[in-house]
Every structure is written in C-alpha cells, then in structure tokens.
Amino acid sequence: MKFIVQRQQLISSVQNVMKAISSKTAVPILTGMKIDATAQGITLTGSDSDISIESFIPSEEDGMVNVEQIEPGSIVVQARYFPDIVRKLPDNTVEIKADENFNMTIQSGKATFNLNGQDASEYPQLPVLQTDNNLEIQSDLLKNLIKQTVFAVSTMETRPILTGVNIKIENGKLLFTATDSHRLALRSIPLEDVTLNLPSIVVPGKSLNELNKILDDKGEKVEVSVTNNQIMFRTKHLNFLSRILDGNYPETSRLIPDQSQTELHAKTKELIDTIDRASLLAREERNNVVKLTTQHNQILQITSNSPEVGQVAEEITAESFEGEDVKISFSSKYMLDALKAIDSDEIVIKFTGAMRPFIIRPIDDDSILQLILPVRTY
Amino acid sequence: MKFIVQRQQLISSVQNVMKAISSKTAVPILTGMKIDATAQGITLTGSDSDISIESFIPSEEDGMVNVEQIEPGSIVVQARYFPDIVRKLPDNTVEIKADENFNMTIQSGKATFNLNGQDASEYPQLPVLQTDNNLEIQSDLLKNLIKQTVFAVSTMETRPILTGVNIKIENGKLLFTATDSHRLALRSIPLEDVTLNLPSIVVPGKSLNELNKILDDKGEKVEVSVTNNQIMFRTKHLNFLSRILDGNYPETSRLIPDQSQTELHAKTKELIDTIDRASLLAREERNNVVKLTTQHNQILQITSNSPEVGQVAEEITAESFEGEDVKISFSSKYMLDALKAIDSDEIVIKFTGAMRPFIIRPIDDDSILQLILPVRTY
Numbered sequence: 001m002k003f004i005v006q007r008q009q010l011i012s013s014v015q016n017v018m019k020a021i022s023s024k025t026a027v028p029i030l031t032g033m034k035i036d037a038t039a040q041g042i043t044l045t046g047s048d049s050d051i052s053i054e055s056f057i058p059s060e061e062d063g064m065v066n067v068e069q070i071e072p073g074s075i076v077v078q079a080r081y082f083p084d085i086v087r088k089l090p091d092n093t094v095e096i097k098a099d100e101n102f103n104m105t106i107q108s109g110k111a112t113f114n115l116n117g118q119d120a121s122e123y124p125q126l127p128v129l130q131t132d133n134n135l136e137i138q139s140d141l142l143k144n145l146i147k148q149t150v151f152a153v154s155t156m157e158t159r160p161i162l163t164g165v166n167i168k169i170e171n172g173k174l175l176f177t178a179t180d181s182h183r184l185a186l187r188s189i190p191l192e193d194v195t196l197n198l199p200s201i202v203v204p205g206k207s208l209n210e211l212n213k214i215l216d217d218k219g220e221k222v223e224v225s226v227t228n229n230q231i232m233f234r235t236k237h238l239n240f241l242s243r244i245l246d247g248n249y250p251e252t253s254r255l256i257p258d259q260s261q262t263e264l265h266a267k268t269k270e271l272i273d274t275i276d277r278a279s280l281l282a283r284e285e286r287n288n289v290v291k292l293t294t295q296h297n298q299i300l301q302i303t304s305n306s307p308e309v310g311q312v313a314e315e316i317t318a319e320s321f322e323g324e325d326v327k328i329s330f331s332s333k334y335m336l337d338a339l340k341a342i343d344s345d346e347i348v349i350k351f352t353g354a355m356r357p358f359i360i361r362p363i364d365d366d367s368i369l370q371l372i373l374p375v376r377t378y
Numbered sequence: 379m380k381f382i383v384q385r386q387q388l389i390s391s392v393q394n395v396m397k398a399i400s401s402k403t404a405v406p407i408l409t410g411m412k413i414d415a416t417a418q419g420i421t422l423t424g425s426d427s428d429i430s431i432e433s434f435i436p437s438e439e440d441g442m443v444n445v446e447q448i449e450p451g452s453i454v455v456q457a458r459y460f461p462d463i464v465r466k467l468p469d470n471t472v473e474i475k476a477d478e479n480f481n482m483t484i485q486s487g488k489a490t491f492n493l494n495g496q497d498a499s500e501y502p503q504l505p506v507l508q509t510d511n512n513l514e515i516q517s518d519l520l521k522n523l524i525k526q527t528v529f530a531v532s533t534m535e536t537r538p539i540l541t542g543v544n545i546k547i548e549n550g551k552l553l554f555t556a557t558d559s560h561r562l563a564l565r566s567i568p569l570e571d572v573t574l575n576l577p578s579i580v581v582p583g584k585s586l587n588e589l590n591k592i593l594d595d596k597g598e599k600v601e602v603s604v605t606n607n608q609i610m611f612r613t614k615h616l617n618f619l620s621r622i623l624d625g626n627y628p629e630t631s632r633l634i635p636d637q638s639q640t641e642l643h644a645k646t647k648e649l650i651d652t653i654d655r656a657s658l659l660a661r662e663e664r665n666n667v668v669k670l671t672t673q674h675n676q677i678l679q680i681t682s683n684s685p686e687v688g689q690v691a692e693e694i695t696a697e698s699f700e701g702e703d704v705k706i707s708f709s710s711k712y713m714l715d716a717l718k719a720i721d722s723d724e725i726v727i728k729f730t731g732a733m734r735p736f737i738i739r740p741i742d743d744d745s746i747l748q749l750i751l752p753v754r755t756y
Contacts, residue, residue, distance in 0.1 A: 078687065081658060081659060081687060081688075084658050085655075085658055088651070088654060088655050088658065089655070090651065090655075104688075109692075110692050110693050110694070111652070111655055111690065111691075111692040112690065112691050112692065113658075113659070113688060113689070113690045114688045114689045114690070115659075115687060115688035116686070116687065116688050273466070273468065274489070276466060277463070277466050277467070277468075277489050280459060280462050280463055280466065280491075281459060281491070281493075308494070309456060309459060309493060309494060310459075310482075310491060310492045310493035310494050311491070311492045312489065312490065312491045312492070313489075313490050314487075314488050314489040314490065315488050316488070
C-alpha cells in the first residue's frame, strides 16, 4: 500500500473516524484505525462495535487531486498515535506506505515515522446495509432533531431502552422522542414523501451525540437506512453505522396532557437566566429543585432554598397568563435543558396542576414539545 | 454593613481573590471570602494560609464612582457560591448588606440572594509587612521572570526547597532560579538602584504561578517586600502575600559549565516543532527521551524510538555549528519547556559531552539560561 494525500483532508477524516474508536474495547484490533487505499481513494474506518464510522477521501473531486500515486492495499494503524502525528506533520502532503510485514511509514517534509501496524484482514467486516427504507434529510435539520431530544435520554442502565432516542414515522411526520421517565423531549418534522415507511426504532443517545458532532450544519444531504439491528447515516464521504437497541419503546403519547388549567407565555432568555440564578445555591443537591409560584397579575416568582447556604428569589413578568395560579417545584436542570432546546424567543408553558407533568413549547410551533414531571415538595 | 458596587469591578476582584481560596483547608473559615466595607471602599480577602490575596475596590477613582451608600462593616461569605452568583446577577450594580446575625443579602435587578455568612472577627488577621527592603518592578517584567523559571521547580516533596523559585540580588541584578535537579532555569534583570538589598529567599512555585495569573501585563508597578517568612507583592489595588520556604537554596552556579566542546545555533520554532514530533511516540514513557545526533555539516538529526510503537526521525539544519560532533539523549519535555521559555527566534546550545549538562540561551542575550541534564541511553 502506498499513497500521497493532502494533509488537511487526512486530518479531518481522521478526526471523524476517531469518534468511533475507544481505547477500551474487548476486541484489541478495534483500538486501531483501518486504512484502505484503492484507485478511487482512501477509506478510513473506526469502530467500537456499537458505532462504526467510515470516512472516504476521493482521489479526485471537483477537479482537485486529494490522493496521488496510489498503490492499493490496507493496514491497521494504532489509533492512539496516528491523529497527533498527522496533525503535527510539517508539510502539506503526507506519504503513507505499508509493506507486507505491516510496517508502516509516514513521511512529510523531513519527518519520517515508522509505526508497527496490524493486518487489515483481521479487522472485522462492517455489515453492508441493503434496504429499501431510505429516508433523505438535510444535515442541519437532522442535527436539530438530535439536539432537541437527545439530552433527555436516560443515563441509567436500569431501563436500557430509555438510553436511546425513539425514531419513527407517524402521520407523514418523522418523530424523535427521548425520555428518562422524569422528562420527555419530542421533535417532529413533516416528510415530503408521505409514502415513506420506517420501522419504529431506538438509537443509543451516545451514537446520536457522536453523529451530531460529525455532521456539518451546511445542509448536506443525509441518507438514512435501517435494517433489523443497525441504522446507517450516509453522506457524500461518510458512513455512520450504529446498532439499534433491542426492545419496545414505551408508548409516550398518553403521558402528554391534552388539556391545561394554566397557560402562560414568557421570554425564553429571561426565564433561562432567572432559573439559572435560582439553581446556583442548590448545585450539589441531586435534584436541584426550584419553585415557580404564579400570581394572577402575570408575576412569576422563582425561588430556591438550600437550608445550609441560603435562599434566592426573583420575579419576572409573564407575557400573558390565563387560568389558575400555580405553585410547582421542578428540577432546574431539566427545565434549563428543555428551555435551551427550544429555539424560539418566546415560549408557552401549560400546567395541569402541581403534581401533573407540564409542557413547554415554542410559541406558534407544534413541532417541539418538552415535558417535565414536577417534584413533590409540599 | 451595606454598599452598592459596580458589578464588573466586583467580578474581577472576586476572581483575583478566589485564586487564594481552597475548599480543602484545615481552617474552616478560610473556605470563605472576607468582605470589608469602609468609607474608602471595599476590600475582599482570601487565604489558604500559604497565599493570601487582598483586592481593593476604591469607592472613587479617576472621577468614577465604584462603590456607593457605604455603611462600614465586615462579613465572611461562602466562597463556593459567591463568584457564580456575582457573575450571573442581572444588573450592572449589586447591593450587598449584612446584619448583626451574619445574614447577608445580595440584590441586583429583581434577583435577591440571602446567604448565611460568618463572623468576620473570626477570620485570621493577615500579617502587616514592615520592611525597608522594597523593590519596585514592572508587572510585565515580573511575569516574564516567573514564566521563564517557575516551570523548572520540583513537583516532588522529597526536597521541599526545590519546589520553590530562588529570588536574590547579586552584582546589581535580580535573579530568579529554579531547578528540580534534572534541569535548571535562570533569568536575571539589571536593577536600576544598585544599592538595593534583598535576602536570598525561596518562594513556592505555586504562589508565583497564581501571582502570574493575577498580574496584568500592562506594565503596572509592583512593589516587592520581604520579611522573615513572608513576601508581599503590592500593586495599586492588590496585596499578594506568600509564605517563604524554610531552608537554604543549593548553590547552583557551579552546575553551569563555563566552557563547551560544541556550540550550535538553531531556529527556535523549527527545533520546538521537530522535538515535539519526535516526542509523539514516547508519550507514555516517563522520561520521554529523544536523541540528538549532530553531523559536522550542520545537520541535526532528532530521533526517538519506542519499541512497541515505532520510530521517528527528522533532520534540521543548524544556523551555525562549531566544535565536536554530539550524540546526546534528553527528556523532550524538559527541552520543550526550556525552548518555549526562551523568547527569541534563534537560540544557542552549548554541549560539553554526552553525559554533561548542556545549556540553551537566546542568541545575543545572557539574561536567560536554561540547563538540562542528559539521559544516559548508551
């Protein structure tokens, strides 16, 4: 194997693939990164069994030459050193060679690295996804779907299915749902092709977080396909493969109240800042509870009390207020997560009583819903 | 106690004082920050016994009012919460009050914090330094003296005296010296007032690191005074007090070779980058050794070998070369620390043999000296 590659291309490809590589894996060869050279270009592969990422550098693209002097072949390089080496090489191009004894040479400017590689034929084969269930989505939209839901997945392994985000198609809409049973985040987008079908699946939150880091927000096209136990996100130069969680996702729609006793509108930023301040004294306590008390004159009082440290109280004025007064306590962390996920200057909150879940939505937009269960303090 | 203070002034004062406050201290009240209000202004104090910092906000300065409506008094506030509260308050001004029961109220905009404070009379008194040994130095120069030496102090408590920087006056020069017995860093500056005297003292590296963070580099005047067991650095609004280490600092001048067998000049940046690359494969090994081999045609070969991982080799061309060829191994970390501390585009290295210490200086500048002991590998 031999090729000369543009260093900047190699750096960004290596960075993407590294997101799938863990130094703690049961399969030793997976601590390495596979490099495949063909006449078409270079493919880098990383995998931790749960996530696999392939990044492709085409030898030519848009009239630019990225890879030259290719002699086809493969090698697995130790991923612990390779990214730093590539990043710190002195020249704009890098020559990479491997011989039949898996000795690898990396040359750039006057610097030469000789690394012990491994046999690429020992690297596990990634499954090839063949399916008709192909969905196309813009990368910026997909990133929003992820960011507005994934924070609400459970971090506890007691109910593994809740550590993932439920992805499904319903009534011509694509739905992302996440819940840790104390809060729920839901985001939908209308599909252009309403005939599309996709099974209801659950993708690990960790996979979606890594995918979100790799995708650019320039609106690149992402092709999504699903088989029994894998989901694939494919862009022009990237294959991102994740396992799907086993089991049925709980029916969450019945959790969402369809009526409310109180409805108020508030400025998102003002509410975030106020709750952030109220949470300062309660930081080390697990639930980090703040209390919201409304008064019929649109005044919302946010308070928190931490006996050893002190109290904090602040008032803000709602933009509008309808219904009964509310006295409710909730986790400030859940509330801040939810408010930050709502990409809107003004929000609606609907309460149905001090012990019932309440929902938060952007004003005039039904595509995002955040639900939070209150905390019993009275 | 009561006052209204400009929030930005309070934020920067609190940030400075926090550098002396540790949550792990044997004296519980030292986990707090003392606030003193007088007609002249507000003084904040923090201390961890080793370092004490006082920051003063004058009520008026340059025609600007910083503090208003002052009712004199003192309180100790829990330092764990105070900085975040001050930073996140909504308004440009902050009202702080304390009553006789040590209840403290912080008010800004519509936010009100009530905190449990402590009795300021229980806070230890800082020593008042009275001395004639006053030295004046520009803050940017003092920061350089610290940065170019302090990294070389020992981190091992086996010889406590080496965890500090030796500060002394010799032949009309102010000298900073640090060594961990494997390397040595020395920086001197000429004194304007040659009659000045100062005892030879050793200041903990940690204290100087914190001082470096607090001092601005705008060339503010710093007054340095020393008593038996304390050193004080005083600027217009800041008193920085550190304990001095007990014991005699070793005589280091005899370590510095006064002759050399080999002298070479090299570009600092090029040498840093090359050694940085050579050190990539040896990261986890404690000494992180690289080898420098010179050839009489001014070629310097930098190599490193890590049997399990691989090898790296790179050549650079010296700007000039005189004397015998050298084959020498050294810690890449020590070499990089030394080279980065030398603020010059080109450096001189003088060798006196493979097992003798070598020295690095900026070209045409005797005020900085970096010395490194080689590592035996042959």
